[in-house]
Amino acid sequence: MGMNKAARTEWWESLPVGIRDEIDGYILQDSLLMAVKVITAIGLVPHGIGVGTAQLIANDRYLHYGDQIAREPESLLDLESLAYRAAGIGGRVVAIEAIWDGDTVHDWFVRLLAITADPAGEIQMATVYWSTAQQYVSEQEDRHQRHPVAVAAERAGRALAEHLSVPFHFASPDTPDDEAPRWHP
Structure with a gap:
């Protein structure tokens, strides 16, 4: 109780x-x-x-x-910042992936990851919280009832993937799901 x-x-x-x-x-x-x-x-x-x-x-x-409260700084989702960050990754980027995560402070959020080969791994490119998404998705925008975090993450992730000429994967863009299938080549 x-x-x-x-x-x-x-x-x-x-x-x-x-x-x-x-x-x-x-x-x-x-x-x-x-x-x-x-x-x-x-x-x-x-x-x-x-x-x-x-x-x-x-x-x-x-x-x-x-x-x-000393919060961690908001991730930047502009293509220039993400591309600059991707250029510093050791290893070859083979995909950009968006995955849901959540905690008691932020509720649901999306992590944008660069999936690498040689060496295989994943590097966090950005974390898209509600507050971050509000800077990138306007209230008037038609989101088809999707979570603004998903809309912002998909927009930024897709733009970065296109810039790098690699696939973009977001297994559950319409519904928060931290157990959605992960990207596999």
């Missing part, structure tokens, strides 16, 4: 300052998992605070700090 906002606030305020500072330090570094780990480590046995409630408490702290 989860705690309501008032109970979470009361619990938070009952913590020693050192513990609050440690948790807030992780929050300010945008390190949700470490904050949740500390909250459950100190809260599980004495207060029954599991991962779900710990995430709510951490979210309260994210809301408290807002823009002060």
Whole structure:
């Protein structure tokens, strides 16, 4: 059973300052998992605070700090930046792939990957979050009810693939699916 906002606030305020500072330090570094780990480590046995409630408490702290949190910079999706990044890859790029991923902070997002041969591997080219997609997909644009993250990732990934003369693969462009089939030559 989860705690309501008032109970979470009361619990938070009952913590020693050192513990609050440690948790807030992780929050300010945008390190949700470490904050949740500390909250459950100190809260599980004495207060029954599991991962779900710990995430709510951490979210309260994210809301408290807002823009002060050191977020990772937004990925650029313009072709010039992506092409410049691709030019620095060791190995031959054989495909550009878009894959769904998600977490408790960003919800669903898409990772754009360069698939390489000689050596075989994958290099992350960009991460397309909701905030990133909003810069590249206008509200008026007809997206056919598709997630803006998918539209932005597909547009950028397809442009890069065309620039590199390699295939573009996005197994599930219409529905978030982090287990969709991956690209195979």
